[in-house]
Amino acid sequence: xxxxxxxxxxxxxxxxxxxxxxxxxxxxxxxxxxxxxxxxxxxxxxxxxxxxxxxxxxxxxxxxxxxxxxxxxxxxxxxxxxxxxxxxxxxxxxxxxxxxxxxxxxxxxxxxxxxxxxxxxxxxxxxxxxxxxxxxxxxxxxxxxxxxxxxxxxxxxxxxxxxxxxxxxxxxxxxxxxxxxxxxxxxxxxxxxxxxxxxxxxxxxxxxxxxxxxxxxxxxxxxxxxxxxxxxxxxxxxxxxxxxxx
Amino acid sequence: xxxxxxxxxxxxxxxxxxxxxxxxxxxxxxxxxxxxxxxxxxxxxxxxxxxxxxxxxxxxxxxxxxxxxxxxxxxxxxxxxxxxxxxxxxxxxxxxxxxxxxxxxxxxxxxxxxxxxxxxxxxxxxxxxxxxxxxxxxxxxxxxxxxxxxxxxxxxxxxxxxxxxxxxxxxxxxxxxxxxxxxxxxxxxxxxxxxxxxxxxxxxxxxxxxxxxxxxxxxxxxxxxxxxxxxxxxxxxxxxxxxxxx
Numbered sequence: 001x002x003x004x005x006x007x008x009x010x011x012x013x014x015x016x017x018x019x020x021x022x023x024x025x026x027x028x029x030x031x032x033x034x035x036x037x038x039x040x041x042x043x044x045x046x047x048x049x050x051x052x053x054x055x056x057x058x059x060x061x062x063x064x065x066x067x068x069x070x071x072x073x074x075x076x077x078x079x080x081x082x083x084x085x086x087x088x089x090x091x092x093x094x095x096x097x098x099x100x101x102x103x104x105x106x107x108x109x110x111x112x113x114x115x116x117x118x119x120x121x122x123x124x125x126x127x128x129x130x131x132x133x134x135x136x137x138x139x140x141x142x143x144x145x146x147x148x149x150x151x152x153x154x155x156x157x158x159x160x161x162x163x164x165x166x167x168x169x170x171x172x173x174x175x176x177x178x179x180x181x182x183x184x185x186x187x188x189x190x191x192x193x194x195x196x197x198x199x200x201x202x203x204x205x206x207x208x209x210x211x212x213x214x215x216x217x218x219x220x221x222x223x224x225x226x227x228x229x230x231x232x233x234x235x236x237x238x239x240x241x242x243x244x245x246x
Numbered sequence: 247x248x249x250x251x252x253x254x255x256x257x258x259x260x261x262x263x264x265x266x267x268x269x270x271x272x273x274x275x276x277x278x279x280x281x282x283x284x285x286x287x288x289x290x291x292x293x294x295x296x297x298x299x300x301x302x303x304x305x306x307x308x309x310x311x312x313x314x315x316x317x318x319x320x321x322x323x324x325x326x327x328x329x330x331x332x333x334x335x336x337x338x339x340x341x342x343x344x345x346x347x348x349x350x351x352x353x354x355x356x357x358x359x360x361x362x363x364x365x366x367x368x369x370x371x372x373x374x375x376x377x378x379x380x381x382x383x384x385x386x387x388x389x390x391x392x393x394x395x396x397x398x399x400x401x402x403x404x405x406x407x408x409x410x411x412x413x414x415x416x417x418x419x420x421x422x423x424x425x426x427x428x429x430x431x432x433x434x435x436x437x438x439x440x441x442x443x444x445x446x447x448x449x450x451x452x453x454x455x456x457x458x459x460x461x462x463x464x465x466x467x468x469x470x471x472x473x474x475x476x477x478x479x480x481x482x483x484x485x486x487x488x489x490x491x492x
Binding site: 235 | 327365373402467468471476482486
């Protein structure tokens with residue numbers, strides 16, 4: 001069966017956030033992430049397009065619709081410069097309404113790099129954090145590059161795009177940890193059962209409207225000369241203290 | 247002045263590790279990293295190729311040779327799908343022979359992703375660690391994508407490609423920390439002044455020949471469901487305890 005023009009057009013449209021949002025569907029590419037997502041409960045696969053050799057090598061769950069495609073067809077569907085054997089459409093996971101009084105919420109203030117965003121979702125999943133709340137100008141978690149970095153955690157961590165400052169003001173009792181340069185040393189901070197951890201934009205940091213809500217401004221001490229740490233690395237380090245240190 | 251065919255050929259050749267090694271030169275692309283590297287002492291800039299508007303906006307250190315190029319010329323030189331205003335050639339930094347008895351050495355065992363490698367170099371620089379020792383099958387630190395992720399730390403952290411197991415055996419008194427799944431909890435580990443931190447390949451982990459040298463097998467505790475953490479994130483978390491926790 002050949003891939004139709006309308007299939008190509010549909011999949012290409014999902015390269016844009018607007019269409020991903022409207023359809024509640026996203027695209028994953030490459031054997032590693034597709035095989036991972038096929039086994040994440042809560043994410044339904046709508047369609048797999050793959051080379052015959054990949055199909056014959058993989059044990060697919062029953063009920064997954066698979067279409068064999070040629071290398072040339074895969075190239076037409078793919079957003080990658082070198083398509084990697086398989087591309088699949090998944091439905092976005094759905095979650096119950098978030099309860100911000102339960103556990104830690106990671107707040108992303110304009111994090112731009114999809115790889116950073118995806119890595120932060122994977123970190124949240126590692127530390128048992130169930131949600132990430134993003135400003136509208138943050139990268140989209142369902143961007144193919146972000147999905148690649150989540151390694152399947154996208155099915156277990158709820159990602160919400162909304163107005164973090166407005167929401168946080170409704171919970172005046174929760175502590176707000178802000179990752180900053182020149183703040184209080186991380187190692188003076190104790191584990192917390194709930195609250196917000198705010199991570200800023202890669203170059204501009206946290207905007208004033210969010211910064212003024214901070215109850216703890218924390219910094220990762222370093223004795224070297226780097227000016228800053230990568231946003232995902234900083235998130236991991238802070239959570240290893242805030243969410244996990246006994 | 248026009249960009250010559252031989253200039254194009256030379257710069258394109260530097261996309262390959264073999265030529266970067268032979269010439270001891272590497273390429274950086276885009277305003278952010280080029281501007282950063284121009285101000286890192288110990289890295290000499292051999293040539294900048296840039297659009298006129300970038301040249302007029304930036305204060306370049308004296309003695310930096312700059313050639314204005316058209317957008318079309320930049321496209322011929324660039325390894326990026328969308329070239330970003332400036333491309334520059336830098337000489338690789340040189341360092342004195344490493345003294346492994348001084349400080350912590352990060353050992354990378356086949357880390358494949360250049361972004362991870364670059365981010366790990368930046369993390370080393372943050373924590374004041376002066377060297378990264380890599381197996382020959384690790385990604386190259388002078389790959390353009392790795393350089394991008396180092397954010398200038400490539401001038402301050404020595405990256406060595408050699409036989410880590412052979413070298414480590416010459417220092418039988420130094421502790422060897424290996425990042426593993428299912429090891430001892432990180433939080434039981436104390437700060438160390440020197441030793442080795444071994445980080446394995448993104449999917450295969452640490453090879454047996456290195457693992458058998460480990461004196462401490464450490465794991466980052468997580469209560470969630472992610473199967474692993476990104477290699478750079480794990481490096482950052484472990485170092486925040488090993489290199490820095492009081």
